[in-house]
Amino acid sequence: MPTVSLVLASRSPARLATLAAAGVTPQVVVSDVDEPAVLAAARDRAEDDLEPADAVLVLAQAKAEAVSRQVEDDVSALVLGCDSMLELDGEVVGKPADAADARRRWRAMRGRAAVLHTGHWLVDLRDDEDGGTGATLGASSATTVHFADLDDDEIDAYVATGEPLEVAGAFTIDGLGGPYVERVEGDHHGVVGLSLPLLRELLGELDVPWRHLRD
Template sequence: MTRVVLASASPARLATLVAAGLEPEVVVSGVDEDSVQSHDAANLAAALAQMKCRTVAAQLNDPDALVIGCDSVLAFENGILGKPDDARDAAMRWRRMRGKSGILHTGHCVRLGQREFVETASTVVHFADITDAEIDAYVATGEPLRVAGAFTIDGLGSAFVRGIEGDPHNVVGISVPLLRDLVADLGVAWTDLWVRRPS
């Protein structure tokens, strides 16, 4: 069975892969995300995913390990939003985003030995026009401080997203359909990565 390693500390990415039938190891890259700069959100997400993937692959030094790196950023009003700096920043963002839309870009990098593929998935997110009280209550939970764009669709923030256009998994942080395509490019069948559990 192929060794699958997720180069991300995101519990949501791990849970998504587990729900999709995989049991990846988690190895956090520890890279300095601020060292990568770009004015293009999709390119920034891809570059960060690639850096995480390559860093973990080098640490493992296992040519048989399939390493998956991901990173997400939100493109909103000609700006790029990663994780908020603090609670005040998260609240300010939500006051700007409410009732509007942004594009969540998630970079994906897969590596097996010396072969590597990188691609970005993009999903339009429509935010609900929520009240100041709702924003303050949401920020107080701490959830928006841990995620790109200061929102989730798989947690408390789900009530504040009125719709999306594209792959919902991508908004969680990892596009399973895109990942299947990238793994196939490496010559690995997605179904071979499923962990068979006795019924």
């Protein structure tokens, strides 16, 4: 089997860096998905409330399929979409709306644990001669994150860096927020935004060994 090309349907530098560290260099194509509209439509279709694991999967699928439509005439590749949300006290949150929102989040999270859900969706756009299946499939990961008990000055200083405004849950584990995460339960890659073990499992469902995704 030849090397399999990957298109990453995400603007996240952390996801790109995670893949690069594992020896994978994807093409990056960002989707134009209207996330609130996608979630609203999914909630309308759901008989019950949309669970966090389902919400991130719905968005990951929407991003992967939107980018697939953009590139399907130009590439023979797998397209990967991802989305992350933090669940705290049964409430699911994405990126903070502004600095004040980020500060409120951190005052609620400090000294406590929350669950970071990350959805992954693969669309197989490979040509027949490259082993393409036309499949579209996904799964989500969940990692429990234990936050340090920050004081107000620490929260204000971290929010002032601007980093919390750019990421789901208002924190990173691989950047400036790293000192404020005491430990995780589960796959730490999922907290960064892309679970490598879960991606390997999805590739396996397409009969693509991980080593064939590497350069």
